[in-house]
Amino acid sequence: MAGTISSIKDDHLRQVRVLASRTGRHESGACLLEGATLIEHALDTGAALRFAIHAEAAGDPVSARLTEAAVAILEARESILRKAVGLSRPVRWIAVADLAEATDDMPYGEFAVVLDNVLDPGNLGTIVRTAVGLGVVDVVCAGEDIDLTSRRVVDASRAAVLRARIRRFASPVNAVEALRARGFEIVATSGRGPTMQGLAQLTGRPVALVVGNETTGVSDDVLALADHVVRIPMSSDVESLNVGVATGISLYELRTRALLTALRDHARASLVAELGEAVDATLAELDRTVTDTDHLTGDQLAVLVTLLADPTADPARTLGRDVTDATAELVRAGYLDQEVTPEGRQVVAGLWSPLRRAEATALAGFSSEERQVLRSLLHRVVRNCRRPAGPLT
Ligand SMILES: C[S@@+](CC[C@H](N)C(=O)[O-])C[C@H]1O[C@@H](n2cnc3c(N)ncnc32)[C@H](O)[C@@H]1O
Known part of the structure; x- marks a missing residue:
């Protein structure tokens, strides 16, 4: 307890009276809080309180919080307090809080x-x-x-x-x-x-x-x-x-x-998005080299290769994407019938050189050690993503 106020002329009460007017509040950079609940809300905001005054016999939990926040607590007669605040109803607790106006150099949020x-x-x-x-x-x-x-x-x-x-x-x-x-x-x-x-x-x-x-x-x-x-x-x-x-x-x-x-912007800028972009660019390059040579897209070739390796395979399942259009186009072009046609086999046989060219373009400037490291990192990404759900180690 910082003291007892016995006169309306006390300096703390003079400060309180000043806050009745807008000019007074602006000049002193403070405002008045009335009531224990409001004072607790103010403490919750982390605001700086200059002092608090309570009327006699007002034992409240707010006292402990004010003490904890090192705010000076004074005591005054309720009638004096009411007069200083200018209210006709009973006043138990008041406090004076600093107003935190932003300065010009303070940054704004979003x-x-x-x-x-x-x-x-x-x-x-x-x-x-x-x-x-x-x-x-x-x-x-x-x-x-x-x-x-x-x-x-x-x-x-x-x-x-x-x-x-x-x-x-x-x-x-x-x-x-x-x-x-x-x-x-x-x-x-x-x-x-x-x-x-x-x-x-x-x-x-x-x-x-x-x-x-x-x-x-x-x-x-x-x-x-x-x-x-x-x-x-x-x-x-x-x-x-x-x-x-x-x-x-x-x-x-x-x-x-x-x-x-x-x-969304954050997700776009993430490593996962960059991996996706690298994959898209590599596939586009493969598409370009392959299309230059054989007029087939990467998806169409992937379907042919899948069915050559296992004629009973479901290419959409093996490749993990919808290949309906690619398959229909292969059938239309005569590369696929009940199975891969001789023309289709011919195309796949000629695949290796564009594939090597696409890889050479995508990995231009990589040393053989870097290629090894990249391969092993990509394997780890695939392993991580395919592992059963559970905490990561
Ligand atoms: C009571 S309204 C003012 C009505 C006034 N007669 C007028 O012409 O806008 C006060 C403010 O509430 C907001 N407001 C009220 N209704 C709104 C609505 N349907 N859409 C957007 N803002 C609205 C606007 O900022 C508006 O200026």
């Missing part, structure tokens, strides 16, 4: 929410809570009247505003231009947007989702500047959705799509 003059504290709190909950911490206030520090917003956000990286711009156009300069794709939302949100063709760049004022929506200038203006489809009985709800839907859908795109 997704940002831009509030185009959204003003209602409940909506603002819901939006920030939802955004932070879905992993989006970059929140851009576009418009001078937006205030994310009031008690109602902090409360409605369950203290998530303390987790957000908040930036401020005087106008939505300034905000959108600054985000575009940073490489963001601008996705504005409107119930009358021309593109259904799920069908917007996003490029994979970071996304700035712009949501609009409760009455006037996203400003016309921003709609004109945006890369996409998307709508969440609604029944015609409804003019628009509540902005907090609409933001939740948009965040969920667009974030999920962005994550899937990133996953």
Whole structure:
């Protein structure tokens, strides 16, 4: 316990009173938390708390958490506390938390929410809570009247505003231009947007989702500047959705799509994808050399070779792919009948030289040791993939 407050003139309570006004909050870079639950939420976010004050006889689990976080705890009479906070109902716990505004040099993440003059504290709190909950911490206030520090917003956000990286711009156009300069794709939302949100063709760049004022929506200038203006489809009985709800839907859908795109790009850049590309390129080279010589594709030759080695084999099964077209073409060209025809045998006999040429092209510049190593590595890949399921050793 850091001490007892006995007078309303105490310096801690003076700091609390300053936080009643927006200017006071901005100048002191702090906001007020009221209630033990909200203080616990704030501790969960990892926010820095300057101090906490509780009314007499308020023994709560939050005390232990504050002590653990090395936050100074003071005690005051409930009536003094209530007066300092300006509430008529009983006040048991308050705390003062640092606001963590983002600086210009701080990097953005892959997704940002831009509030185009959204003003209602409940909506603002819901939006920030939802955004932070879905992993989006970059929140851009576009418009001078937006205030994310009031008690109602902090409360409605369950203290998530303390987790957000908040930036401020005087106008939505300034905000959108600054985000575009940073490489963001601008996705504005409107119930009358021309593109259904799920069908917007996003490029994979970071996304700035712009949501609009409760009455006037996203400003016309921003709609004109945006890369996409998307709508969440609604029944015609409804003019628009509540902005907090609409933001939740948009965040969920667009974030999920962005994550899937990133996953796909990652898979494309993976070693497995590179192996696949090497196989495709080698087969294409084989196709080219073979086709130059015999006018047959690699698949057609593979079918012939398979049936020559074992006339009872099922080539699709042996080769592990659909060879219906290749087989039909061989029959049409007279290389295959009930079995491989003499013409077909002739083609296979002439196969070795194009095969050697394709291999020489694919492995040009490889020493014989490197070829050995490659062969053994490829054997290991095949063995690994064909081993029974179970933990890898
Ligand atoms: C209540 S609406 C504003 C309605 C306003 N009359 C207008 O013309 O846009 C507030 C914000 O919620 C979002 N919103 C609401 N319904 C939407 C929908 N169906 N599709 C996309 N965004 C929507 C938009 O960001 C919109 O600016």
